[in-house]
Amino acid sequence: MAHREIGVAVLGLGNVGSEVVRILRSASADFEARVGAPLVLRGVAVRSLGPDRGVPEDLLTTDAQGLVERDDVDIVVEVIGGIEPVRTLILTALQSGKSVVTANKALLADYTGELASAAKNADVDLYFEAAVAGAIPVVRPLMQSLAGDRVDRVVGIVNGTTNYILSAMDATGADYADSLADARSLGYAEADPTADVEGYDAAAKAAILASLAFHTRVTAADVYREGISAITAADLASARAVGCTVKLLAMCERVPGRPDVADGEDWVSARVYPALVPLTHPLANVDGAFNAVVVEAEAAGRLMFYGQGAGGGPTASSVLGDLVSAARNKVHGGKGPDESTYAGLRIGPMGDTPTRYHVFMEVTDRVGVLSAVAAEFSKHDVSISVVRQEDTEVGASLVVVTHMALESALRDTVAALENLEYVNAVTSVLRMEGTGE
Amino acid sequence: MAHREIGVAVLGLGNVGSEVVRILRSASADFEARVGAPLVLRGVAVRSLGPDRGVPEDLLTTDAQGLVERDDVDIVVEVIGGIEPVRTLILTALQSGKSVVTANKALLADYTGELASAAKNADVDLYFEAAVAGAIPVVRPLMQSLAGDRVDRVVGIVNGTTNYILSAMDATGADYADSLADARSLGYAEADPTADVEGYDAAAKAAILASLAFHTRVTAADVYREGISAITAADLASARAVGCTVKLLAMCERVPGRPDVADGEDWVSARVYPALVPLTHPLANVDGAFNAVVVEAEAAGRLMFYGQGAGGGPTASSVLGDLVSAARNKVHGGKGPDESTYAGLRIGPMGDTPTRYHVFMEVTDRVGVLSAVAAEFSKHDVSISVVRQEDTEVGASLVVVTHMALESALRDTVAALENLEYVNAVTSVLRMEGTGE
Structure with a gap:
């Protein structure tokens, strides 16, 4: 327990940020015991100052960049969201040797490569459990x-x-x-x-x-x-x-x-x-x-x-779990896993994807409709799993559920159905989860 | 990727051990990429040698102690189970600076303190994801x-x-x-x-x-x-x-x-x-x-x-996830979290535990039974949630579901019910999950 303090900066004081700050301050003895050193909140960056934010006023600042660059900040928690200025703030933090915990899915979805490289180069952590599925560890x-x-x-x-x-x-x-x-x-x-x-x-x-x-x-x-x-x-x-x-x-x-x-x-x-x-x-x-x-x-x-x-509490739970991991690494050495992209698999187009379709159409209620519809599926190599036909006020509805087939074949089938004489409209086309086997 | 090899010893070649060895050998390129160094299987300890174990014979040994002590073993995977000789083998491994991955719930339930201390003293890892709920990360x-x-x-x-x-x-x-x-x-x-x-x-x-x-x-x-x-x-x-x-x-x-x-x-x-x-x-x-x-x-x-x-594959998945964590720590420095017992909460007796009861009894079917039964619950301060009475061939059955109450009060209530004149037998007493609110 003789380790120096771990300084924490929080960027953003919305639903999630408020919960992060509240828990961090109210459970400080638990955090110290779990990390092996006290976690000390150095500041919270907000868009505009004001009273009644639930945080002592001297911790609030509108100068996020200045907060991130402080020498006594070891870990930056980002819960603002969006791309800029957050991307620049996180890069600054990583480049100056601070680990980063973020809940920012939009940023990660586009810039993980850049952020992960910066973290790796500086030998610090980039954790983002809260970016996907809130409180759920995924x-x-x-x-x-x-x-x-x-x-x-x-x-x-x-x-x-x-x-x-x-x-x-x-x-x-x-x-x-x-x-x-x-x-x-x-x-x-x-x-x-x-x-x-x-x-x-x-x-x-x-x-x-x-x-x-x-x-x-x-x-x-x-x-x-x-x-x-x-x-x-x-x-x-x-x-x-x-x-x-x-x-x-x-x-x-x-x-x-x-x-x-x-x-x-x-x-x-x-x-x-x-x-x-x-x-x-x-x-x-x-x-x-x-x-x-x-x-x-x-x-x-x-x-x-x-x-x-989602929600302040659940997202804060994930953020704080990451904060403890990052802080333990600062205290005990080591770091979390780097980005892993070694497999470099090709990302294929939707057309090549195998899936199942549920096709809902309005048809003229006469003999031969079903066989004509079935023939179109067959022609495109799409096997039918279930057909359900019901009379409606204006004719009949026909629902076809297919077995697994290529998305492109299913699209072609639907296009062909729309041209069939007795099919009045293909009302909806939805995919279906599961292989149907 | 210039890191030296990480030597792995596997103790046990049952359902889980066989899967661990199979996957480790068949996906070695993936393990190397994910760890940052090759994982090399140094040996597998078995009770008796024999052909057709699915492992090259020169990797098999009956000398588990010797395998654990080898200088070129960095991580020991224990999937034998039971207390001895496993406890001694794991302590030997930890004391000689090897990280340990185990699936052994019986051992951990009694000896976590001893094992975790040994791991901490030697600054190595003790991972045990597979000890609880097989493949499920818990x-x-x-x-x-x-x-x-x-x-x-x-x-x-x-x-x-x-x-x-x-x-x-x-x-x-x-x-x-x-x-x-x-x-x-x-x-x-x-x-x-x-x-x-x-x-x-x-x-x-x-x-x-x-x-x-x-x-x-x-x-x-x-x-x-x-x-x-x-x-x-x-x-x-x-x-x-x-x-x-x-x-x-x-x-x-x-x-x-x-x-x-x-x-x-x-x-x-x-x-x-x-x-x-x-x-x-x-x-x-x-x-x-x-x-x-x-x-x-x-x-x-x-x-x-x-x-x-449970099962070989699912348990092996957890074991191998831990193995990658332990190996990454060997390559990149750092270690997994130590045992955390700082809270030191008291462990209370069952009698003090709040729970709900579902009490099934056979009663004589006559006026006053229900009120006599209800009076016993009330006397012990146990509030009733549901009562269900049904005629049977020999009289009637009465089921009472309670609200939350102390286990000791519920026990006393049941003892009193058994002495009631028209209660022929308390056939079964089960607890019920949930607060009922």
């Missing part, structure tokens, strides 16, 4: 617990806003707009919900998860992305009729190379879209603002991690 | 991810054999003996199933989990323990009637100190017993040989970790 399990295994697949519900909206649509039969309004009024959706509902937030997390899982650098731009704003009450009802619900999934897969294709190597598919999830699947029961991540690895089999994916 | 999340939080409670299904038996009893209505025989024939139960069905295995894991969660040394002897061999088909049916199933739970709780009691400090309750689990609880759906651990922490809220709790 980053550390992928980087450390599964470091001796081969991860094949990571599938997660990693955005609480969209999960709240889809859970509400499923439970109440409400449409998207009403459920979004409801989520907004309860504080689960922001005034501009684009980053959440269009899948950008989930795509950033998918990029981080895929990078860790496959030892390959994957950025947000590599992730195929569709949001939930086009999901209708009819989609949920149709999903329910085939024993499914709809979830926005972040999916990261190692796709086996095909012997008939040029390099034949395994490649990475990273994608975010709303998908039908069978009610028997562990992710189907993850409701509301909760998150869950399923990891499938060769030796471990299927693992699931479940918990609160 | 040890690392508790020691690292939640190191900045306050854990209040850990509840887990950590024994696959008993979970298989109880799942089968629930699904088929079969009795305990038949379900045990079935588990044996499928390889889920050993010829002598005592360690599993009487809760000793789960108690060892509860000791490890409680130690990590509460920064307090807890050994197997500190864990209150009941097994499942007295559970009947009638218990499962009765549980179902109140919306529950029965699971063998390992429970570790920080119980808040009472202001009216002498020291008033929080204390630790660690216990293993079969309990009613409401079907709405996330642990209720963990079936068969799967394990799951729920952690409740102040800031993080409720987390759940789910996966395969």
